[in-house]
Amino acid sequence: MPNSFDVARPVLKLGHLTALAEGSQRVIYVHPHDPNKLVKVLKTIPDTKGRARLATFTERHFPRIRTRWARKEYTEYLRMMLRITVSDVPPITHMFGFTFTDLGLGCVTENVQDDGLGQTLYAMRDTLTAPDLALLNDTISRLYRYDIRASDMTARNFVFGHRDYAGTKGPRECVLADGFGDIHAIPVRSWGRWANGLGLDDSCKRLAVKTGLQWDAKHRQFTQS
Numbered sequence: 585m586p587n588s589f590d591v592a593r594p595v596l597k598l599g600h601l602t603a604l605a606e607g608s609q610r611v612i613y614v615h616p617h618d619p620n621k622l623v624k625v626l627k628t629i630p631d632t633k634g635r636a637r638l639a640t641f642t643e644r645h646f647p648r649i650r651t652r653w654a655r656k657e658y659t660e661y662l663r664m665m666l667r668i669t670v671s672d673v674p675p676i677t678h679m680f681g682f683t684f685t686d687l688g689l690g691c692v693t694e695n696v697q698d699d700g701l702g703q704t705l706y707a708m709r710d711t712l713t714a715p716d717l718a719l720l721n722d723t724i725s726r727l728y729r730y731d732i733r734a735s736d737m738t739a740r741n742f743v744f745g746h747r748d749y750a751g752t753k754g755p756r757e758c759v760l761a762d763g764f765g766d767i768h769a770i771p772v773r774s775w776g777r778w779a780n781g782l783g784l785d786d787s788c789k790r791l792a793v794k795t796g797l798q799w800d801a802k803h804r805q806f807t808q809s
């Protein structure tokens with residue numbers, strides 16, 4: 585008589601699907617049973633490129649580093665959710681846990697969509713409208729207000745689009761979909777709100793250089809010339 589551990593359990597099938605997007609570390613799929621959710625699967629070491637490939641060299645020898653991002657990301661999400669109230673709008677994506685897939689462990693998160701794929705700040709950097717700049721600045725204000733530790737605030741990690749709010753399409757927003765959590769070897773951003781504020785200042789300054797926006801350090805907002 586087989587016990588439950590001898591039976592091959594079905595896993596979420598993604599292998600036959602076309603990926604929605606990919607980053608340097610993960611491939612992104614729309615959840616096959618819920619289009620309002622995404623499943624992010626860590627790439628295999630040979631599939632990673634650039635900076636991530638260099639990182640995988642270290643990760644090969646210290647495998648715990650390879651999953652460190654997930655621990656940091658979830659810790660940050662949890663830290664935020666335990667502090668904010670129902671009327672607050674999280675500037676980062678909701679995270680719904682992990683699922684086993686035919687491509688490896690999948691991280692389930694909300695889909696920021698806009699007639700399909702939500703557009704990143706990187707894709708929109710040359711054509712950013714005043715209303716979208718206002719959405720970005722609103723998100724930046726909430727990152728400071730909720731003291732979110734975000735160590736990788738790149739233009740490709742901000743996504744514009746709509747989220748699902750309990751079955752209803754939400755308003756257009758700009759959401760930080762990746763890059764939150766204090767991943768630095770010396771976790772300076774975790775020393776306190778003041779230290780994280782300085783870290784966010786630094787990230788925003790760098791984001792301005794990459795996007796052609798100006799960073800108004802006094803008001804902690806982006807402007808356009």
Ligand SMILES: Nc1ncnc2c1ncn2[C@@H]1O[C@H](COP(=O)(O)OP(=O)(O)OP(=O)(O)O)[C@@H](O)[C@H]1O
Pocket residue numbers: 605606607608609610611612622624677693694695696697701702704736738740741743761762763
């Ligand atoms: N929640 C989301 N909603 C909509 N699109 C998303 C979402 N998360 C990611 N994306 C899209 O997928 C791309 C890659 O996702 P993500 O940044 O999570 O991957 P990554 O490999 O961890 O990235 P990085 O290269 O920054 O390490 C993003 O640039 C964006 O275009």
Ligand SMILES: [Mg+2]
Pocket residue numbers: 607608740741762763
């Ligand atoms: Mg990313």
